[in-house]
Amino acid sequence: MNAKAIIQVRDLVARYGADIILDRISFDVYEGEIFAVLGGSGSGKSTLLKHLLGLLQPAAGEIIIDGDGISDCDENRLQQILRKIGVLYQSAALFGSMTVAENVALPILAYTDLPEEYVSHLVRMKLNLVHLGGYENYLPSEISGGMKKRAGLARAMALNPKILFFDEPSAGLDPVTSAELDNLMLHLNKSLGTTMVIVTHELESIFAVADRVIMLHNSTRGIIAEGDPKYLRDQSRNPFVKQFFNRLPGDMTAANRKDEL
């Protein structure tokens, strides 16, 4: 695998007011890999994602995306960097007043100089790519949850970003649809070479797609494990990692006590 780090996080501290959520975490995401951020509820996964997307400013530390630091740059520069990434939100976040095709066309019309008649062909290809050909003129409220996810994915890929972020891609999908989405992700990763960062706690997906994972835990407010998910499942000595990968019930009282600390 190419060893170039496309996302570098260095000593990131995230906090809301006085609550420190993530304490000095560092990791790299390499170009072309599928990288998963794992953790139980309340471990700071979503907070980390919001920092990577520039929606929240880190309290300390640095986030470098494709060579550019995003924590201390101005609005215009941030917009330039954000052009390199696409995001599939948990609820797909399609604009309800636009058709599927208009949703996908929106960034293409705004950020490329392609004339509108080309864009409609491009949109059809994008939708073919996610197996949604023929649904161009449907409104988001008229299609199913799995189709919304795929339409959201087509929109996230509208400008062929270098990095795609997925927030809980399988949440609310049935196992078959969820497996199809995993396949689609693998396919796109292989054929277009897109780096993918997935925030999830869906075990099946993790083993199916992720090359490498980090696991967050709120006891240390940081990373408790990093590496190949299958290796971690079989070899990790950390009790929480073992619990997580083997779906063992946690000791709720112990977990709660940790929360309070």
Next chain:
Amino acid sequence: MRNSQNSQSCRYEVLQNNDGVVTLHLHGRLDAATAAQTIAGLKSCLHPPLPPALTVDLSKVSYLDDFGALVLVELKNLMRTQNGGLYITNANEHIREILSMLKFDTLTAPALLSRQRHPGMFVRLGEKVLAQAAGLGLIFSFIGAVCLAFIHVCLHPGALRKDDTFSSMEKVGVDALPVVALISFLLGLIMAFMSSVQLQQFGANIYVASLVSLAMVRELGPIMTAIIVAGRSGSAFAAEIGTMKISDEVDALFTMGFDPTRFLVIPKIVAAVITVPLLTLFSNLFAILGGLVVGVFMLDLTANAYMAQTLQTLTLFDVFWGFFKAAVFALLITGIGCLRGFQVRGGAADVGRATTSAVVSSIFFIILADALFAVILRYWK
């Protein structure tokens, strides 16, 4: 013929061999950065008469994504206009896989983004009528549901959600008091000032008091208050229920065994019907105060004389007629606001539309009801 062009990082050459076979060689990266330029360049270089067939050689293409495939699609469409064919050769496995994922072979050229159809006048008229008729059912069932819920609450007063009712009373009534008071005070001031200009000519200054009090108590007090409440609370009701509707909260109420109308609408109606007449009372008082200020400081009336004239003009019937109208307006505002909320379908844009429509329809029905009341009063008394 040999024609070549450099664009950022994709180059192309058009070669024609002796048999008349035209081959297009593409080099380099075909991606989002180069696609637009490449298409424009190729279209300017492939002008009619086009060859009967065009072969595209992709052996030197290092990278191709869907933007690159767009170049091929546009070439295919260009050739098709002349009944020509497009043949792709030497595509490596990677490119072949992408083209198959994009379903390149099945791509044809109908426009996608043009959703706007232009049906004839009668079709549009018919669609509108059908949509209105379908909406009418919801309106009647809403009115029926509100009546049933109201009867239920009358029979079982314990079923009224008291906390919600009190918090609605605070939002509709107490929070609106400052703005109602200020606007009414200024309205009284303006009316007294405008009428004094005319009445002064006849030495009838004292009748300013009559005019301000009667106009306010009978007509303007209830109407102004109702319009302010429609703007503040009618819109808030529509937005609240509309948002609950699209996030399935209304369905959640239903499945938990609550009647959404009884749960959401009745507390608001009760709160508004109680507080809007009270607000109207304050509106009347502040308007009379505004008139008094003008009377005392500009018209040389004494405060006593002004108030005596006011009391002499007003009858108790006028005051209570005004309150009754205010209560009916409150019912209209709340009913329409909640109905617009329940009518929301789809997404965020629809919530905005419901909010606007709640205010506009409320104001329309307030004025309409007021006109009806004027007619009723004319024949009653």
